[in-house]
Amino acid sequence: MKKLALASALLSVVAITGTAHAYQAEVGASAAYIDPDNGSSGSEFGVNGKYYFKPVQTRNAPLAEAAFLDRASNVNAHATFADRGDVDDNTYGAGIEYFVPNSDFYLSGDISRNNLEVKTPLGKRDFDTTYYAAEVGYLPAPGFLVAAGVKGYDNDNDSGADPTIRAKYVTTLSNGKDINLEAGASFGDLDEFNVKADYFIDKTFSVGADYYNNDLTDQSEVGINARKFINQQVSLEGRVGFGEAGKNDYNSFGVAAKYRF
Numbered sequence: 001m002k003k004l005a006l007a008s009a010l011l012s013v014v015a016i017t018g019t020a021h022a023y024q025a026e027v028g029a030s031a032a033y034i035d036p037d038n039g040s041s042g043s044e045f046g047v048n049g050k051y052y053f054k055p056v057q058t059r060n061a062p063l064a065e066a067a068f069l070d071r072a073s074n075v076n077a078h079a080t081f082a083d084r085g086d087v088d089d090n091t092y093g094a095g096i097e098y099f100v101p102n103s104d105f106y107l108s109g110d111i112s113r114n115n116l117e118v119k120t121p122l123g124k125r126d127f128d129t130t131y132y133a134a135e136v137g138y139l140p141a142p143g144f145l146v147a148a149g150v151k152g153y154d155n156d157n158d159s160g161a162d163p164t165i166r167a168k169y170v171t172t173l174s175n176g177k178d179i180n181l182e183a184g185a186s187f188g189d190l191d192e193f194n195v196k197a198d199y200f201i202d203k204t205f206s207v208g209a210d211y212y213n214n215d216l217t218d219q220s221e222v223g224i225n226a227r228k229f230i231n232q233q234v235s236l237e238g239r240v241g242f243g244e245a246g247k248n249d250y251n252s253f254g255v256a257a258k259y260r261f
Contacts (some may be wrong), residue, residue, distance in 0.1 A: 021232055022055035028258035036250035040085025045143035047135035062178045062200045063229045065170045069143055078112075088118040093131070099139075106145060129155040133164070139178040143170040151186055163189030177201070180208070190214040204229040219245045221252070233260045 009190040042165050050067075052074045058066040067074070082089040093112025100107065109132075116127040130153065147170045152161030166167030166184030173179060178200040186192045191214070198208035205228045211219040221243030229235045234257070241252035 007011075014189065021218075022057050023233070023260040024052050024055045026050045026260045028256055030254060032252060032254035034084065034250055036245075038246050042084030044080055044082040044089075046078065048076065050074045050076040058232070060203070062170070062180075062203050063232070063235070064198070064200075064206055064227055065146050065178070065180055068145075068168070069170060071139070073098045088115075088117040090115045103138040104235040105137070106139060106147060108135045108137070108147070108149075109133065114120035114161075127155065129153055135164070135166075144168070144256065152216055160189045162186050162190045178203075189216060198227075200224075211243060217245070219243065223252075234258070248257045 023089040026046070026175070027049040030044075030046040030048075032046075034042045034044070046077070052067065052072045056067045056070050056072045059070075061069045066072075073096075075094070077094045079092045080090065091112055093110060093116045095110035096108065098107045099105075111130070111132045112234040114129045114131065116129070117183065118125045118127070131151075132153075133149060133151040135149030137145050139145050147167075148163065148165045150161050150162045153159060164184065164186045169181045171179060180196075180198040180200075182194075184194050192212070193214075194210065194212045196208065196210040198206045200206045205226075207226045210223045210225070211221070212223075221241045223239050223241040225237060225239040226233075227235055227237035231255070237256045237258075239252075239254045241254075243250050
């Protein structure tokens with residue numbers, strides 16, 4: 001009952017709508033809690049930010065998808081700090097998205113560093129891994145992106161790179177409501193797959209669901225989420241996940257806030 005009550009609280013928001021305007025940067029913070037059936041619970045905190053090369057025009061787009069629909073190139077950075085019992089898991093990264101001017105081509109890249117610290121009876125053990133990804137994409141129609149690329153990792157014990165493919169489509173339905181559909185996959189050693197869908201009740205409020213599966217880590221998760229813009233600058237969001245890692249089931253609860261200026 002406690003989990004159901006927390007899920008309801010995370011996905012319930014009340015807000016008002018503002019008037020459209022442009023913005024050039026967005027910063028955010030997030031917090032999450034993971035509750036496995038077996039093992040220690042854990043918490044995670046994160047910060048992130050984006051800077052757009054030119055102001056993003058919101059026009060009449062869903063506020064959550066304004067930057068994508070405006071083809072707004074940007075640089076971004078993110079960091080997460082997780083504490084799961086005997087494991088500290090911290091990641092720092094940066095990336096770029098570039099919509100080639102006067103064309104329908106898209107480029108992206110991302111690099112991050114993960115530090116995993118495990119406490120054992122013999123002391124602490126550190127595992128550092130660098131992750132990287134790059135994509136080339138094309139927009140055959142407004143709001144529709146298809147992209148292919150490579151995703152890889154490198155550490156003291158192993159390294160590898162696998163091809164990736166993904167698609168994203170934001171469109172308006174016949175009833176005037178907007179939807180966002182996403183799907184992606186990685187092949188080879190990673191062998192992962194994800195899908196996501198968001199339905200916009202209005203331009204400021206969306207509800208959605210997502211699914212993720214990774215054969216390498218033997219992990220899968222289904223999530224439900226909601227995001228609401230209180231005004232043109234501030235948004236709040238919540239997500240509840242139901243997953244399985246190995247033979248261990250778990251629930252995850254997350255909240256996030258973002259500010260545009």
